[in-house]
Amino acid sequence: MAQPLRIALAGLGTVGAGVIRLLESNRDLVSARSGRELEIVSVSARDRSRDRGIDLSPYAWEDDMTAMAARDDVDVVVELVGGSDGPALALARNAIDAGKNLVTANKAMIAHHGMELASAAESAGVSLKFEAAVAGGIPVIKGLREGAAANAIEQIYGILNGTANYILSTMEATGADFSSTLKDAQELGYAEADPTFDIEGVDAAHKLAILAAVGFGAHIDFDSVDCEGISRVRAADIAQADALGYVIRLIGMADIEMGDAAAPVLLQQVKPCLVPKGHPLAHVTGATNAVVAEGNFAGRLLFQGAGAGDGPTASAVVADLIDVARGEIGAPFSVPSGELVAMQPAESGGRVGQTYLRFTVTDKPGVLAEITAAMRDADVSIESLIQQGRANDGGEVLVAMVTHDGPESGVSKAVELLSGSESLTAPPLVMKILEE
Amino acid sequence: MAQPLRIALAGLGTVGAGVIRLLESNRDLVSARSGRELEIVSVSARDRSRDRGIDLSPYAWEDDMTAMAARDDVDVVVELVGGSDGPALALARNAIDAGKNLVTANKAMIAHHGMELASAAESAGVSLKFEAAVAGGIPVIKGLREGAAANAIEQIYGILNGTANYILSTMEATGADFSSTLKDAQELGYAEADPTFDIEGVDAAHKLAILAAVGFGAHIDFDSVDCEGISRVRAADIAQADALGYVIRLIGMADIEMGDAAAPVLLQQVKPCLVPKGHPLAHVTGATNAVVAEGNFAGRLLFQGAGAGDGPTASAVVADLIDVARGEIGAPFSVPSGELVAMQPAESGGRVGQTYLRFTVTDKPGVLAEITAAMRDADVSIESLIQQGRANDGGEVLVAMVTHDGPESGVSKAVELLSGSESLTAPPLVMKILEE
Structure with missing residues (x-):
């Protein structure tokens, strides 16, 4: 068996702890599938003393997480710190510059800086992988980048935020209004104390921008996502939709149109939509995520599963690590970043x-x-x-x-x-x- | 850009013609995603003169398809001949022995001879890939082998045969009986003239045995699949199921139990089942396929799409070719064939x-x-x-x-x-x- 893949893990919140738990409990099968051991050598987080319910003593602690990028005994840095900029971005840049592979669950960072990081990773000859950044445990980046690689993708759309879907499908089931459902969701842990990013569609927009880049071979363009949340949806809207044969879901949708100059333009929207009850997305309830990709040969592909949570997100992080261990280094966005096309945003209203x-x-x-x-x-x-x-x-x-x-x-x-x-x-x- | 990947294509039925059409119409994006050209150099089929609506003149014709394995100008052989043995198996063996990568859509051959071929491919250091053998255009082999690679898979089940699902969901929609629905399906091209393999569950059993091997790291054991078809399902059963809150689907299901000797045993069944209307598989209608994998960290993953047809199947074949072009050679069944576990079949009735x-x-x-x-x-x-x-x-x-x-x-x-x-x-x- 080859040398172990040596991992530095930055960020020890629920996902970081989940990654450690997964690598412990599934150690043998992960090694068998990787062809080598996956070994955490170093960890870092803001607060060393916090009790995370896991034993950190086997791992070298770094107070300064960016220092992990410089360690000679590290092959891959796992960034689970979060935030589009700040320490996460500094670590990502340093790791790639130092010739380390980078695995991240950070959708905001990839949505804002993915182009720069992909280009740097290609120059450095290392992997940049972010399966966990989109739709938690669902292997949809791999599904688009590899599984559907033979297709021109015509459209990508889906339910990209579990909190919003939990609220809408609960309103549907109970007849309750938005504000009381949100309050219950917060008490049950399905919504954060500040739920803005989830209910206003920003989190879904981050994921959509990443999916669009991978699926269409386009520059990431988060700023052009036309974004509207669910806070104005009333119980009465859900009841009306139901009577008409629809449910309401927060849908992220991306597709390509030929613009006036016959150059392709990119439509990216996150909005509450009416979904016919016969559509597979109508049956996605609770915190589940689901992504549909329409390929010109494969037809409609649907990927569905848990969109968040420590277990599913850790599953995606470690899937990326297994790819790195197997030596599967490829263009992060499916084609080399220099070949990604800068598309103008589509004028809304053309549909x-x-x-x-x-x-x-x-x-x-x-x-x-x-x-x-x-x-x-x-x-x-x-x-x-x-x-x-x-x-x-x-x-x-x-x-x-x-x-x-x-x-x-x-x-x-x-x-x-x-x-x-x-x-x-x-x-x-x-x-x-x-x-x- | 690297040297082209040189392809020999054996079998020019609808799928073979679909592969040629796909490589023509999506040439640029396939090259961009592969990092090199995919070039068909040689083709072979039983009947050279048949009009397939495609121009075969650019490709060298081989009357003897096994001769393609010996060509020096071929890197990968695509086997689309079909049949578990005979010319398909001879070609597969010869190709691997000659150091060629092998891509196949042949579920019967993999279900019967997958272990032998995987072992030979590993010895020869070549790829053996069969995404198209299971569930058409849905990247479920990749989803299990790589996307869910970090998980112990606890259960795999799904709708693996489009013809059976078309018949059951049509009976559900129309109230018609099995025999008239089958007749209509044959006229519409959803069922073959001899539909035995589809309606008696044999086709689904081939796919299930392959999924079980990949998901559980087990020896393929097609002979132990407990298989029952849908021909005895009556309109009255569907009506009763509906009244009770269920639909009827032909479900392939595999999971692992601890047997008496505390050694894991493998349950593999293909049977018509009652599916609660709240389950995602209840909403899978028509010729669609869907596979659920339950992972110990990812939770429930669902992969859904077109399970057959020239376009979807060609999409899966070319996805494998792109993997080969990218140099992604790994164990065909997720772990080296020597590490696959020979499991005893589970006694039925323990559930x-x-x-x-x-x-x-x-x-x-x-x-x-x-x-x-x-x-x-x-x-x-x-x-x-x-x-x-x-x-x-x-x-x-x-x-x-x-x-x-x-x-x-x-x-x-x-x-x-x-x-x-x-x-x-x-x-x-x-x-x-x-x-x-």
Whole structure:
């Protein structure tokens, strides 16, 4: 058997502890599949004294984690510190510059600095691997980068945030409203004390930008992700969707269009959407993640599993380590970073499809006429319209409608026409309807 | 860029033609992801003159396909001939012996001779890859072998045959009976003229034996797969299952138990099962395949997609070729073949779970008492029992029941007790109920 793969592990939160536990409990099979031992030689974290329930005494402790990059006895650095910049990025840069392989679970760092790190890793002839950065334990980076490698990927979309999916599917099951469901989720540990990144779609956007780069061979462009969260989704929207044959899910979606100049442009959106009940994503409940990739030969591929948690994330980290141990060094984003294409972001509004709109309006005559007139003037054709019979406590009435297939730009125009209206008590909630 | 990877392609049916079309239409991206050109240099098939809608003139034709293994200008042989033995096996052996990498879509050959071929490939230092042999375009071999490599796999199960799933899900949608649905499926091209391998579970058993070897690091043991098809499933069973909250699917299932001698034993079954509607596999309809792997750290992973067809299968073949081009040679079954464990097959009947039984009985007094007495004597506890009100044309009545959780051996005993009964017009249909 070859020499052990010597690992420096930075960051000892739940995932770091999970990696240590996994390498202990699955030691024999990991060695058999790697063709060599995986040996942690050095660890580092902010707080040495914290009780993590694991014995750290076998590993050399480094107070300064960036010093791990310089150790002669290390082949690969595992970065589990988190944060797009700061110590994580400093460690990643130093490790690669020192000729170490880098494995990371840090989606924010890859979404912001993945291009730079990939280019550096290629120059240094080392691996940069980040399976754990997207969708936890689901091997979707490998699925796109290798499993679907023979395909032109036409579209990538999915449920990329477990917290948001837990909240939406719980609202669906209980009929409860967003704020109380979020509160319960926080108490149960499914949502963080500050849930902003999860419920506003930022976490999903990080993952989407990474998937798009791998799948389409494009420059990572996190800043262009058009991002909207789930905090405005009401129990009434879920009930309406249900009556119409849909569920509501926070969907990250990326695809390629030919722009005006016939150069491909990249659409990246994270938004709550209506998903037909016959679609596989409609049945993804709880904190589960699921990613669909449509390939031009493979057709629709679905990868589903636990999107977070120490066990699943550790599984992905160690899968990357096994790849490194096997010597499987390849381009981090499937093609060499110099060949990744810088694509312009797609103008939103170019798509054709059905849309769900929900208005909160004052309970007075003429409101429906005003809304439907705006639709007419924007050339939006309405398939169905439901007005709730009774005003809620605030004297507010909900009007929901589904359009026929039509350009999204028409819907945007209708919303704009209504933007000054005194009949609307809040901006309308607009959700795309996924095709089955 | 490195030298081209030079390919000999044996077998020019729909999949072979699909591989040629894929390599033509996706040439640039395949080269970019491989780091080199993939170049077909030689082709062979039984009939040279047949019109396949593709131009074969760029490729050297070999009348004797085994001669391709000896060509100096070939790096990898792609075997798409089919059949567990005969020319396919001769070609595979010759290719490996001649130091060529081998890529195959041949599930029967791998299920029967995979151990021998893996061992030969390891000795020769070449790749043996068979992603296309299991579940068409779904990268599930890679998902198990690499994506879930850090996990002890606890169970692998799924929908492994598109024809059977098409028939069952169509029966579910239309209420039609098996034979008419099969006939329609044959007319639509979803079932072959001789559908035996698909509807009797043999095809699924080939795939299951391969998945079990990769997932558990076990010797392939196709002969021990306990296999039952779907031809006895009636429209009435599907209706009963629906009323109870289940759908019926042909499920291939493999897992490991500790046997009496505390040595692990391997359970492999292909059988129609009742799947709770809340389980992801319940929503897999049509010719789609789906595989679930339960890992001890990753939890439940689901891989879903098109299980057959020229495009998806070609996608898997070329993914293997890209791996070969990238130099990713590893143990075909995840660990070196010498380390694969020869496991005894599990005694059936050791499991505890719920079971669905359906009896066809003569319409006369005392039949129900006879059946329920047998259940009592075998210590099987009945959760629900439904007798159809009306006899069908043959004077035959259906009695369906669901047991409480209990050992499968009890159910087998009850069935045995009833085996001589004149009240039963046919052996009962017994189906396991999957847990959610």
